[in-house]
Amino acid sequence: MGPVVKAKGRIPLMVQITFLMILTIGSVMALTTWLTYRQQERSLRAEVVKRGVTIARSLASSAGEAVLNDLVCATLIHETMPAAGSNSLTSITWGNVLQSLWDDITGEEQGMPGNITGNAGVVEITMVDIDDKIVAHNDIQKTGEKYDPPSKEITKYSGEMIQVQPYTIGEKDHRIDIAVPVFVARPDLTEGRKKIGVVHLAMSESLVAMTVKQAAAKLLIATAVVLLLGAIGAIVMAQYLTQPIKRLVGGVLAIASGDLNQKLRVNRKDELGELTAAFNEMASSLREKELIKGAFSTYVSSQVMEEVLKNPGSMALGGARKRATILFSDIRGFTAMSETMQPEEVVSIINSYLSVQTEIILRNGGMLDKFVGDCVMAVYGIPLAKEDDALRAVRSALEIQIAVDEMNQRRRAAGEKTVTIGIGINTGDVVSGNMGSSQKMDYTVIGDSVNLAARLESVAEGGSILISEETYLQVNAKVVAERLTPLAVKGKRDKVSVFRVKSLKL
Numbered sequence: 103m104g105p106v107v108k109a110k111g112r113i114p115l116m117v118q119i120t121f122l123m124i125l126t127i128g129s130v131m132a133l134t135t136w137l138t139y140r141q142q143e144r145s146l147r148a149e150v151v152k153r154g155v156t157i158a159r160s161l162a163s164s165a166g167e168a169v170l171n172d173l174v175c176a177t178l179i180h181e182t183m184p185a186a187g188s189n190s191l192t193s194i195t196w197g198n199v200l201q202s203l204w205d206d207i208t209g210e211e212q213g214m215p216g217n218i219t220g221n222a223g224v225v226e227i228t229m230v231d232i233d234d235k236i237v238a239h240n241d242i243q244k245t246g247e248k249y250d251p252p253s254k255e256i257t258k259y260s261g262e263m264i265q266v267q268p269y270t271i272g273e274k275d276h277r278i279d280i281a282v283p284v285f286v287a288r289p290d291l292t293e294g295r296k297k298i299g300v301v302h303l304a305m306s307e308s309l310v311a312m313t314v315k316q317a318a319a320k321l322l323i324a325t326a327v328v329l330l331l332g333a334i335g336a337i338v339m340a341q342y343l344t345q346p347i348k349r350l351v352g353g354v355l356a357i358a359s360g361d362l363n364q365k366l367r368v369n370r371k372d373e374l375g376e377l378t379a380a381f382n383e384m385a386s387s388l389r390e391k392e393l394i395k396g397a398f399s400t401y402v403s404s405q406v407m408e409e410v411l412k413n414p415g416s417m418a419l420g421g422a423r424k425r426a427t428i429l430f431s432d433i434r435g436f437t438a439m440s441e442t443m444q445p446e447e448v449v450s451i452i453n454s455y456l457s458v459q460t461e462i463i464l465r466n467g468g469m470l471d472k473f474v475g476d477c478v479m480a481v482y483g484i485p486l487a488k489e490d491d492a493l494r495a496v497r498s499a500l501e502i503q504i505a506v507d508e509m510n511q512r513r514r515a516a517g518e519k520t521v522t523i524g525i526g527i528n529t530g531d532v533v534s535g536n537m538g539s540s541q542k543m544d545y546t547v548i549g550d551s552v553n554l555a556a557r558l559e560s561v562a563e564g565g566s567i568l569i570s571e572e573t574y575l576q577v578n579a580k581v582v583a584e585r586l587t588p589l590a591v592k593g594k595r596d597k598v599s600v601f602r603v604k605s606l607k608l
Contacts, residue, residue, distance in 0.1 A: 119343060123336035124329065131325040135318070142317050146310045150223060151266060151278060155259055157182060157221060158282040158303040165229055166284045170299050172245065175238030179227045183240050225277065226304035229284070237299065249302070252279050276307040350381055362389045426483035427495040427529040427573060428552050429468065430559035431459060431502060433476040433521045443519070452476050455521060458505045466498040471546050477559075481547050484534045492529045492576035496603055499525045499567045507565075522564025528555035529573040550593070557591045558600065571599035580607050 161178055168174035229238040230249040239245055253269035259280070267279040280303045285295040346366075353364045364385045368378045433455060440448045456473060463470055463480045467488065471479040480498070483491035502523065510520035530551030536543040558568040574583060582604045588597035 117340075119340035120333070120336040123339065124333050127332035127336075128325075128329055131328055135321040135325055138321060139314065139318050143310070143314045146313055147278075147307065150305050150307065150310055151259070151280065153223070154278065154280040154303050154305040155264055155282070157224060158264070158280045158301050161227065161229070161303065162282040162284045162301040165299070165301060166286050169286055170229060170231055170237045170284060172237050175229045176242070176245075179229070179238055179240050182221060182224065182227060184221045184224055223305050223308075223310075224303060225306045226302075228302040228304075229299060230302065231299040232297065252277070252304075276311075278305045278307060279303070280305065346375075346378055350378060353381055353385070357385060357388065362392055422533070422535055423531055424484060424487065424534050424547075425530070426481050426487070426532050426534070426547060426551075427492045427527060427576075428532070428547065428555035429463070429478075429480040429482070429495045429499060429525065429527050430556050431478045431480075431499070431523050431525040432559055434524055434564035436476045436521060439519065439521075451519065451521065454509065455506065455523070458509060459502050459523075462498050462501045462505060466494045466501070468495065468498055472544070479556075481532075481534075484532070484547055492527075492573050493580060495527050495529075496567070496569065496573070496577050496581055497606065499527060499603065500606065503565060503567065524559055524562030524564055525567045526555050526558025526560070526562050526569075527567065527573050528552075528558060528570040529576055530554070530570075553593055554591065554598065557593070558589075561589060567603040569601050569603055571601070574599075574601045581605075582607055 161182060164178050165175050168178075227238075227240050228236055228244075228249060231237050234249040236244055236247050236249050251267070253267040255269075256265045256267050258264065259266050263283050265281040267281070268276070269279060270276050282301045282303070283297050284299040284301055286298050288294065288296040349366050353366055356364050362385060365382050366378050368375050368382070433452075436452075443451075452475075455476070456478060459478050460470055463478070466482075468480040468482045469484050471481050473479075480495070482488075482495045482498075488494070502525065506521070506523050510522075513520050528551050530549070532547040532549040532551050534545075534547045536545050537548065538544050554570060558570060562568045568586070569577075569583065574581075577583075583601040584604065586600045586602055589600050590597050
């Protein structure tokens with residue numbers, strides 16, 4: 103398996119989670135700030151109008167009692183107008199905003215400029231008679247002039263006779279004119295009173311704007327603080343969520359590199375904890391599978407091992423008909439020779455020759471079926487068939503004879519006993535699969551074709567290779583072989599054609 107390559111330009115999951123959480127918090131706070139700003143702006147404007155109506159009502163009541171006496175009205179206006187400078191706007195500084203915010207948190211009385219208290223916000227008071235002549239004004243020079251309404255956008259206040267007119271002087275001086283009628287008592291009238299004039303009180307919206315700006319600044323600071331805390335929380339949360347994922351990635355990469363000794367600590371009880379536990383089970387299963395694979399490979403060929411691991415269901419009892427080439431090899435005269443040898447020496451000689459044959463059989467793609475004493479049974483085409491199964495079996499036999507001759511030369515030079523090997527090969531239909539019981543199974547092949555290969559091996563002389571006619575027909579284009587006299591074989595009514603292999607064609 104090749105190295106794992108990280109995607110170019112990838113964004114770490116931790117960054118994605120952090121960004122998403124900050125974006126969510128920021129969006130919620132922005133929406134909350136905007137809604138709060140709009141609500142406070144409306145509330146303050148309503149409060150300004152309400153305060154102005156109260157002041158105007160008081161002035162109208164007093165002016166009515168004085169029957170719009172110009173001197174009394176002038177005194178009332180003078181007493182009502184706020185002190186000089188109380189309506190001037192003080193610039194907003196972050197220090198003032200922070201102080202106001204702290205006062206909000208601690209519940210202390212706020213002293214920040216812009217709070218609407220007392221008569222703050224009253225910028226103009228005009229009293230006119232029934233003929234719209236100015237009786238009294240905070241600017242004495244306007245007394246006696248004709249009153250000119252500031253706006254035609256008149257609305258009634260709460261269904262009363264009080265009228266509210268928003269207007270603007272210049273571009274930035276936004277005001278609200280509150281008009282309250284002045285009445286005097288007249289018992290001779292049906293309504294018991296008579297309208298003699300109107301009190302016009304102008305309230306500035308500048309203090310509203312100032313207060314709203316202060317509130318907006320405080321909301322911005324609160325939003326920044328919440329975003330900062332949210333970012334810290336998002337980083338902590340992202341770290342909490344992505345740390346086990348990083349460990350899982352590390353474990354997967356380690357397994358991909360061949361290190362199956364992976365076991366991650368499970369310290370969570372959520373989906374990530376379940377995923378970590380599943381990873382540990384997978385790693386454990388892979389370790390067990392690798393152990394089985396290692397142990398299994400000492401008994402069967404890699405092809406059979408891979409087939410079983412890929413399809414465990416194939417281990418069930420049963421078989422399938424397939425075409426294969428079977429090879430039997432046996433040490434000649436070894437039984438008699440072993441009677442004069444020590445058991446340890448017998449085992450040593452057998453293992454030496456069987457090891458050589460096993461290596462050659464597996465190298466040529468054969469399946470090592472079994473050892474029967476000093477006899478080797480190999481199958482070609484099981485479980486995976488190839489077009490040249492018969493040729494690979496014959497090639498294996500020739501290489502075995504060459505390897506045995508070379509080994510005999512070395513043993514002879516060392517003064518050790520030597521042996522010769524006879525080999526029989528046949529090609530035909532066989533039944534392959536797991537044979538045995540549920541407690542003990544053997545993956546092998548059976549059938550008449552197997553028996554014929556065993557019979558050919560039994561009559562093969564030491565150093566010779568006998569093949570059946572069916573095998574010869576498969577390899578004659580690439581093998582030099584001579585036809586022998588047909589042999590009578592046990593289990594066969596007719597004699598069978600036999601060929602002795604000499605070499606491969608150049």
